[in-house]
Amino acid sequence: xxxxxxxxxxxxxxxxxxxxxxxxxxxxxxxxxxxxxxxxxxxxxxxxxxxxxxxxxxxxxxxxxxxxxxxxxxxxxxxxxx
Amino acid sequence: xxxxxxxxxxxxxxxxxxxxxxxxxxxxxxxxxxxxxxxxxxxxxxxxxxxxxxxxxxxxxxxxxxxxxxxxxxxxxxxxxxxxxxxxxxxxxxxxxxxxxxxxxxxxxxxxxxxxxxxxxxxxxxxxxxxxxxxxxxxxxxxxxxxxxxxxxxxxxxxxxxxxxxxxxxxxxxxxxxxxxxxxxxxxxxxxxxxxxxxx
Numbered sequence: 513x514x515x516x517x518x519x520x521x522x523x524x525x526x527x528x529x530x531x532x533x534x535x536x537x538x539x540x541x542x543x544x545x546x547x548x549x550x551x552x553x554x555x556x557x558x559x560x561x562x563x564x565x566x567x568x569x570x571x572x573x574x575x576x577x578x579x580x581x582x583x584x585x586x587x588x589x590x591x592x593x594x
Numbered sequence: 595x596x597x598x599x600x601x602x603x604x605x606x607x608x609x610x611x612x613x614x615x616x617x618x619x620x621x622x623x624x625x626x627x628x629x630x631x632x633x634x635x636x637x638x639x640x641x642x643x644x645x646x647x648x649x650x651x652x653x654x655x656x657x658x659x660x661x662x663x664x665x666x667x668x669x670x671x672x673x674x675x676x677x678x679x680x681x682x683x684x685x686x687x688x689x690x691x692x693x694x695x696x697x698x699x700x701x702x703x704x705x706x707x708x709x710x711x712x713x714x715x716x717x718x719x720x721x722x723x724x725x726x727x728x729x730x731x732x733x734x735x736x737x738x739x740x741x742x743x744x745x746x747x748x749x750x751x752x753x754x755x756x757x758x759x760x761x762x763x764x765x766x767x768x769x770x771x772x773x774x775x776x777x778x779x780x781x782x783x784x785x786x787x788x789x790x791x792x793x794x
Binding site for chain 1: 604624632662777
């Protein structure tokens, strides 16, 4: 049986390898920065929901770190693309 | 089927005080991340040239270490979460093994970071070199302090799993508190790594 925490861990590893390859192979471009920020959001949300255990917590508490992650990455994107 | 139908927990896992700390840390690091991103706009060429002096492989290894250690802590917590009666001692023994692995990875992170800092300082770089390195050193050293504290917390949690008064289904508050703090350290690095090491 494939367990959810193992899947989360593997997804986190895959996205990390993706980010590393973008940097190491000098593939980073404006479009790929957007993709990188989206994968960073997914990674952060997986940690918040499954590792921190916020998925089964009242929405008002769950949304605080999610709001932080969204705000920070949106402002990073704004600074990059403006 | 029945396990899918759950009511939401009213409060986040762990002690409420740790969540106050977590919110403060999120705001502090968040401001520094945003400060970095907007400062970069004023001198993109210097930021890009300075970033080339960083060891991306080291940052990559740090990320793998933190993600994996977070996974180990989830396994440790899950081991004791449902432990009752005779199963408590066995569950704590299992949790202590997962925690030992997480602590070892925490120490690996710290050693790897010290080597990276040593390399950077060896190049004559310090806080006053330029704005990029000011942010790089402030963010990574501040984060380093959090990993150090997190490792000490894990060490203390593990000590309890080895005692006669271990964690059980009725008493997981302590291990949950340490776990969410460690996951915060992981979450912060997940944002820091692409921002400082990759995006250019």
